[in-house]
Amino acid sequence: MNRWAGLAAGLMLAATTAAPVMAQEPPEGFVWYVLRELNDFGFDIEDPTNRPGFITAIPAGVLVPVDLNGDARSDWMIAWPDSAQFCGTGGCRRSLYVATDDGFRRVFDRQVLEMSIGRVEGEIRIEAQVHHLECGDRPEGCLYAWAWTPSMQAFDERPARDGWSRIPLAAPLIDSGEDDEGRPLLPDNVPDALYAEVEATRSACPAPGGGGWYWNQAEVRDTPDLNGDDRRDWLIYPVVTCTAPPERGFGLWVTGQGDSVALAYQAPPGGRAEFEVSHRPATVMVVPGCPTDESCPAVPLQWNAAEGRLVD
Template structure:
């Protein structure tokens, strides 16, 4: 039923387009490899030569008349887990495709809202700002940023957490989350500078390294580019916690990004996405059942920093 809904959203010219060979090869390789038994290579079904129906679907998320390709991986243990089943979306960009969504999700849906097509799915309560066990998160294609950008979801949620669900699961490298390829040099340098070594009381020669968390955010200053937040690293047993909660870095043509806000320890970033640009909210972390207190902030262009929003700005814009 979901596949039928997605196909109904795409114009006939998009539906008629044939998947590029690379997508067909990718899907077949993943599906055939998932059924391979390394202990007994003869214990496997006949290899697939065509993608199963409903797995590789043409959609038009960017609304440019060129097929974007949605991969609904089969609902089995190879592609599903406690976070749902894997869903991948590639959007056409000139003569190539961009992987803009690739992660596990529950109950995914694609629908047209106004003049844009939105991808929406459900996620665990740890990624929900309000007191919910499960929440819906939504995104739409942003041609300026050439990526998906957060949007209000169909259940009325217009505020998202700053360290919630990334649109692409990049995996890990050396035991820590892999960073996006487009991270600005200034943000990467701050990420490295913010790491801390934690000793092992049982082994004086051993230590572990704690790194800050880095996440991309919606456009916060109206330049059409996505911005960044850096979360303070975890405290070591023998060291005091970091003297900040998180930092906001704004895209900058000169240095790639510049620091625009430093939150107090124990604070958490959130973003009101029912407006453009998105509004930065400085939040107190909440447990399920609590009300999250937030302080709205506004961009000061002259000083290039975020400051508490004035009552006038809060009443004049949504």
């Protein structure tokens, strides 16, 4: 049994032990989606006869019923096959869908090196080993953990079983991909104010050495809850323009009434944000940019309700 076959078996075991899930056939939509992805990979638009044999059956262990939110309805995991189509240096792709009253909603879709699902401290958690570039100052092979949080209807960061609770933001739980022109797409739930901020930074820059262009824009990410309202908050990393570094650092935005957001902290240039998630709301750790031969201590920020901002 190879590593990923063993992992798929382990995931199936974790799915059955995380919470009671009635075994059932996957919905037809999932079957159609997986078969489409498997068959599209071998399609040659220049010569449609140049292709492998047509796949008509889902490989064993690819569609797995799981319970991600404790409501006793079957959610679904797609443990995509171990192949160049779905795997890379960051591991293999795993997709999770939560059942809703209207169908299913995608809540996790990215590459991971390893993954497990189970109950920890009364919560259903997923834990994944990620690419070392997502580990920050942690040892290579670090783990990230997320728990399903009913108030958010989303997965929220938790300390991993290796004891680490101060984390940089890993890659998004869902890779939104790019549009037809190669511009990174933003998640559907990005607030309008932040969408406008990112749109204002978009520019096409000439590739170094000539030979084309690339899209440049600020990066927006959701973060752990920072102001105690049980909702995800937001971070924007500034864009490096085509010719110069940014004039300001990252910005932290917190949710307010309705769909409103407000800037709660603007960092100076050169630093990054990490999050202490051993308690809720999370504490922001501002890590300043420092020369490589110096040690610069991080500055913790916590929510000050009276001032409506994050303060040290």
